[in-house]
Amino acid sequence: MKELRIGLIGAGYMGKAHTIALQSVGAIFETGLRPRCEMIATSTAAGAADHAARWGWHRSTGDWRTLVDNPGIDAVIIATPPRTHLDMVLACVSAKKPVLCEKPLGCDAAESLRMVEAMEGAGLANMVGFNYIRTPASQLAKQIIASGEIGEVIQVTVEHVEDYLHDPALPASWRTRVSTGTAAGALADVAPHIINACLRLVGPIASLVADTQVIHTTRPGPHGPEAIENDDQGQMLLRFANGASGSLSFSRVAAGRKMGYTYRITGTRGALYFDQEDQNALWLYDAARDPSRRGFQKILMGPAHPDYLAFSQGVGHGTGYNDQIVIELRDFLRGVETGDAVWPTFRDGYEVDKVVEAALASARDRRWVDL
Amino acid sequence: MKELRIGLIGAGYMGKAHTIALQSVGAIFETGLRPRCEMIATSTAAGAADHAARWGWHRSTGDWRTLVDNPGIDAVIIATPPRTHLDMVLACVSAKKPVLCEKPLGCDAAESLRMVEAMEGAGLANMVGFNYIRTPASQLAKQIIASGEIGEVIQVTVEHVEDYLHDPALPASWRTRVSTGTAAGALADVAPHIINACLRLVGPIASLVADTQVIHTTRPGPHGPEAIENDDQGQMLLRFANGASGSLSFSRVAAGRKMGYTYRITGTRGALYFDQEDQNALWLYDAARDPSRRGFQKILMGPAHPDYLAFSQGVGHGTGYNDQIVIELRDFLRGVETGDAVWPTFRDGYEVDKVVEAALASARDRRWVDL
Amino acid sequence: MKELRIGLIGAGYMGKAHTIALQSVGAIFETGLRPRCEMIATSTAAGAADHAARWGWHRSTGDWRTLVDNPGIDAVIIATPPRTHLDMVLACVSAKKPVLCEKPLGCDAAESLRMVEAMEGAGLANMVGFNYIRTPASQLAKQIIASGEIGEVIQVTVEHVEDYLHDPALPASWRTRVSTGTAAGALADVAPHIINACLRLVGPIASLVADTQVIHTTRPGPHGPEAIENDDQGQMLLRFANGASGSLSFSRVAAGRKMGYTYRITGTRGALYFDQEDQNALWLYDAARDPSRRGFQKILMGPAHPDYLAFSQGVGHGTGYNDQIVIELRDFLRGVETGDAVWPTFRDGYEVDKVVEAALASARDRRWVDL
Amino acid sequence: MKELRIGLIGAGYMGKAHTIALQSVGAIFETGLRPRCEMIATSTAAGAADHAARWGWHRSTGDWRTLVDNPGIDAVIIATPPRTHLDMVLACVSAKKPVLCEKPLGCDAAESLRMVEAMEGAGLANMVGFNYIRTPASQLAKQIIASGEIGEVIQVTVEHVEDYLHDPALPASWRTRVSTGTAAGALADVAPHIINACLRLVGPIASLVADTQVIHTTRPGPHGPEAIENDDQGQMLLRFANGASGSLSFSRVAAGRKMGYTYRITGTRGALYFDQEDQNALWLYDAARDPSRRGFQKILMGPAHPDYLAFSQGVGHGTGYNDQIVIELRDFLRGVETGDAVWPTFRDGYEVDKVVEAALASARDRRWVDL
Ligand SMILES: NC(=O)C1=CN([C@@H]2O[C@H](COP(=O)(O)OP(=O)(O)OC[C@H]3O[C@@H](n4cnc5c(N)ncnc54)[C@H](O)[C@@H]3O)[C@@H](O)[C@H]2O)C=CC1
Ligand SMILES: NC(=O)C1=CN([C@@H]2O[C@H](COP(=O)(O)OP(=O)(O)OC[C@H]3O[C@@H](n4cnc5c(N)ncnc54)[C@H](O)[C@@H]3O)[C@@H](O)[C@H]2O)C=CC1
Ligand SMILES: NC(=O)C1=CN([C@@H]2O[C@H](COP(=O)(O)OP(=O)(O)OC[C@H]3O[C@@H](n4cnc5c(N)ncnc54)[C@H](O)[C@@H]3O)[C@@H](O)[C@H]2O)C=CC1
Numbered sequence A, B, C, D: 001m002k003e004l005r006i007g008l009i010g011a012g013y014m015g016k017a018h019t020i021a022l023q024s025v026g027a028i029f030e031t032g033l034r035p036r037c038e039m040i041a042t043s044t045a046a047g048a049a050d051h052a053a054r055w056g057w058h059r060s061t062g063d064w065r066t067l068v069d070n071p072g073i074d075a076v077i078i079a080t081p082p083r084t085h086l087d088m089v090l091a092c093v094s095a096k097k098p099v100l101c102e103k104p105l106g107c108d109a110a111e112s113l114r115m116v117e118a119m120e121g122a123g124l125a126n127m128v129g130f131n132y133i134r135t136p137a138s139q140l141a142k143q144i145i146a147s148g149e150i151g152e153v154i155q156v157t158v159e160h161v162e163d164y165l166h167d168p169a170l171p172a173s174w175r176t177r178v179s180t181g182t183a184a185g186a187l188a189d190v191a192p193h194i195i196n197a198c199l200r201l202v203g204p205i206a207s208l209v210a211d212t213q214v215i216h217t218t219r220p221g222p223h224g225p226e227a228i229e230n231d232d233q234g235q236m237l238l239r240f241a242n243g244a245s246g247s248l249s250f251s252r253v254a255a256g257r258k259m260g261y262t263y264r265i266t267g268t269r270g271a272l273y274f275d276q277e278d279q280n281a282l283w284l285y286d287a288a289r290d291p292s293r294r295g296f297q298k299i300l301m302g303p304a305h306p307d308y309l310a311f312s313q314g315v316g317h318g319t320g321y322n323d324q325i326v327i328e329l330r331d332f333l334r335g336v337e338t339g340d341a342v343w344p345t346f347r348d349g350y351e352v353d354k355v356v357e358a359a360l361a362s363a364r365d366r367r368w369v370d371l
């Protein structure tokens, strides 16, 4: 059992999730490498010190480069806004540190490609934080589709819709600004998760046509009303390389949808349905059953399903959001240990970013775009 | 209580549904006009006579023109394949008979327009059989949206997907042939219902981009394998005149979906969700409630909701498929009685057919189409 | 196709349901006997005449004995409060008329037994109106259990709970009065349906212990507050003759439950779940499936299930409350036609009433009671 | 931030859950005391050493007394079969160590009372591991009921049913043996959780009548078929001190139910429903809403609900089984820190055990039992 000294940049939403996961992943999965919460960096030294004390990190810094360059750090987790990822990743490459970077990888595909090439060039383990695809249910979905159990995939209806910015009184932030965030709004914030699911579960996207909208054109800013620069919602039609077609919705203003990451995948022999709001169930339809016994079956996750047993011996006892990060981290640790690339790599993140960029272009030009 | 002598053309799936509805609508809604099952026509005299005996029609004929021209018939219900609608409707206009015609109204928008103009010119009551929009739940949805209760509609995700042709061993029929059916497949067979719902609940569609596919390229025909001529499935992006955007899926090969007519309508103050497979419930989200008490509310239909009380005094006791036709018929009877046009009129059917036609063009040319 | 001239007593909640069913059952099931809505009786001549006009009955009377004795009536449907059933049934026996009587058959088991013996003695077709057990889903449940598909039944958890008297401001009525209703309240009004389901699906009940309560001790009466005389809610433990055990809840004050007739039946090889609020689905669990593919399967009713096809060719299109009465009536007509007893006969109603009576005794004496 | 050196006895199902929780609770809740995984004990020294290495405990022992008496241990978690609890607890009292003990507290109420008196006499923090009641949803249920939001509770329908021993081929174990487990089977293994929920959410139980059954009378034992000594399933009727009545089911052989801990609590103004298989949702019915807007509302847990924010800022992102233990542990740490008794204390465990014992007596004597 060897320790891996982790440096974490960012102490927001995801900084905390990674901290929690780092502390329990070893016991849960009995990993070869055991992570140690070595150093945390945020925008300020005081903030970092405070979070270190509260969350149990050994050291802290207000300068992320200090963290990256510190010889006492073996691997880095980047949990800061996308605008910062490129510099941080390139610094990690220089410092020869494996990286787990939050999604979206870059602010655009060009940035992502630079990161991919740098990491691959340096031969460092690298991973993008697409955690939702890590649930036992989504892993089972992958197995079922790959095995041919539902036949060839023909139609795919997916969405990642939430309502975290539904209220127009919620302030502008890096998420709504191109300068500090990305040109895409919900399209870069939530859609990457479900685009990644499409690529993982169904395969490459060959072409798409997209439409996006800003719903609330201003939000309170630090200096009064601030114009909103990127999309609140949108949808696209997809054609997959394997011939399947489908549609994808995304939103940050979808009233009532809290974790609306859903996929319905129809095949020539059956179908699957998943809703992240009920993340411990996968619905499976088998068209070969007797007509009087056909119907979607609600399979509750349990020890018979991928990665579940490590969390609980009891079927249906359930995993939650943070457990997704634990599974992600287990894979990242394995990647660092073996030196192997572990899915989803930066390249996978780049593939997602290309889809986002194609969608932006399609929405702008109102036309189908090939990938 | 005056009798209205009905002539019905067609004794298939919908012929039976209309027969059932005709016999009970009077007692259920205590209608002013009471329909009498006067004469039924099918393709053959023997078949018609047989159905008359089994279903309780007073007379029968193997020639629909006999029925239309018969002075003992006051109004006509057309429940035959779309390819036959134009001739029948024009004959009814000549004979000055009000018509309730099954969907889709025409084989294309041009046909529909001819029918609209003929009926309107003659000042005859006319209606298209969009029954799904008749449920108490969908009527309630209409009320809720119209009242502004969920604010301005911003995103619309809808589908009408079934799996009645999922199995490639199912034979070709008028539904799969352009010559006897329509150029559109599922797009003309199931999609019209949900397009109609969009128009009813959200308003006119300004533009769309569509994609369609044939999944099973041949099916057993009378003379061996027969090439399938129209779409099995597809999807479109929609822009509504009021600024909302959305997506629509349709399919006749959607494994596991039996009556997958669903709509999710998101507004600036709340949202609605409906699934026809659970037709007695409407889900409502009110964004104005206290954050700790927010959530989709499952409203079971009851006497407090449109048209429910006539069926039952008990909340949640439930209406079914045939009850939709009863409601439709009640409105048609009212239209005949008052001479007023009753929604959805042929013109509404025409509006739907224009969307279908735009979708065909869009799919063919792979571009956005304005309506 | 022979006509059967029906006399209906009662024009309330159930009077209307029977009227609707009478008018469409012939077309739906192509019955041998076709019912004719001949004569309706209510408490007053004017009321009866009014209902006849509105609902399409040929004749009417304010005196039910006139109806029963009328030679132009071939069979009688009794849809009046339980307190009136005994006299009416005995009169029908004298007049040699087959009877379909609403539940509960008698005000107590002794009354029921008198009716059973009279009808059986006269060899007349007789049936009790347990309509909920008529849904395609509950018929399928019966088939599945009888076939051994879920093994031996071991535990049964059922309820019939509604909230039609939840509001204490709702007035007293025959339902709450012993003098005009029954000594049992919800126990005689809703519980009989689910007791009947237990007997049908699982078999005879060997012993029980029950508990009942009045929640709202007074309600508005015609002369001010009126003391409530029978139970608002209760529950019982059951032991079945076949060794299974279970519990049963009933209520007329169960806030939020509209048609809460649910059963969960667990066997040694699987389990079933049904909820009348979603009456077109039956949930089936098969314990023999591979552990990674186990889960309750939501089977939507369709033509492959009992009695569905007559209503619709489309799976999941759905039946509703009144369709249950149609199925019931189809069986009653068959019984009249063949002279055979058709389940559930008066004797079945008596078996239910014995359970109700045992529950009353058990609740009063706070002890287990054998049946 | 002070460390608390924890000793854990037991490395089975619950031993692992406590280990995981111990490692992340500090970061999640920023607790005053930070637990340190100091020493673990199991039945054998080798097993303990192995688990220590795999799970990250600093020391290990094959003799739990060594652990309890070790001055380097500040508090003890007991996660061994019930038969061992009494000795361990008494030893902890002698050693002046606060204890978190798994449920059921004792093998019978007398044992539990001894433990209560010993702990209370010594003034040590003590808690029983009723984790299910810790979910944000169940805490919210408690708040809602306590605030009077659903009025006075009138009917309570609850269950804790699973199918972990549904298969008769599963071997006998301490769970099925009186000598090493408890006289009650499922009644002592799963029922305590839901009894505890009743006491917590509704209040003291005044009387009950219970029924229990062994379904599989033998199971494979180490020396061939072994007779099963305690109940597989059962149910009871409950009367609460506040006048509410209800029923409770429990089972370890309930095919298809994986985590069937559900409660439906009906009040004079509304109702609540919860199902642990969908642990991130609470269903609330408000009878005061307009009749056309009434229905159960599915509230997804989020930062507005008890203890959720510490896990995630996102509504509906979800907590899982192990997070329940984290919340439990947070409270235990607080109890140790402040010296205060923290609910549910040993006394609460004793109250549950009294209900279990009353149920055993009731089932044996087939009569109502007062508590
Ligand atoms: N996988 C998932 O489920 C989620 C992923 N994310 C992703 O995680 C990343 C972070 O998002 P949140 O945690 O929501 O953001 P946040 O706004 O909650 O926190 C950002 C953190 O980054 C720190 N930070 C920003 N600039 C920095 C700099 N130059 N140097 C050091 N620290 C800096 C801030 O001090 C703050 O602690 C984003 O890429 C986002 O897209 C966010 C939420 C969920
Ligand atoms: N509103 C709804 O839910 C549904 C509507 N439909 C629509 O109803 C119409 C009929 O469809 P189905 O009933 O499914 O068809 P079907 O194939 O079951 O029955 C068609 C009937 O029309 C008769 N027919 C055909 N050509 C005729 C002619 N020249 N003269 C006299 N009778 C003729 C046939 O004999 C047959 O009785 C179509 O427009 C279809 O799109 C169909 C199913 C559901
Ligand atoms: N199967 C089911 O789902 C249901 C069954 N029922 C049962 O149906 C029966 C009737 O109940 P509701 O229709 O709800 O009652 P209701 O109060 O709505 O109607 C009762 C009808 O009986 C008539 N009536 C009463 N005494 C009469 C008399 N002496 N002579 C002639 N007519 C008389 C009244 O005028 C009224 O038309 C009861 O036995 C009840 O338990 C009621 C509701 C649902």
Ligand SMILES: NC(=O)C1=CN([C@@H]2O[C@H](COP(=O)(O)OP(=O)(O)OC[C@H]3O[C@@H](n4cnc5c(N)ncnc54)[C@H](O)[C@@H]3O)[C@@H](O)[C@H]2O)C=CC1
Pocket: D009, D010, D011, D012, D013, D014, D015, D041, D042, D043, D044, D062, D064, D079, D080, D081, D082, D084, D102, D103, D104, D129, D130, D131, D189
């Ligand atoms: N709160 C909850 O959700 C659950 C609670 N439990 C409770 O947790 C307790 C343990 O159950 P499981 O973990 O399922 O049991 P298990 O059989 O999985 O593990 C028992 C552990 O106790 C150890 N052990 C037994 N006797 C010992 C002794 N004399 N000295 C040291 N170690 C000893 C065994 O070596 C083993 O590691 C029980 O009281 C059970 O009722 C169990 C499962 C779920």
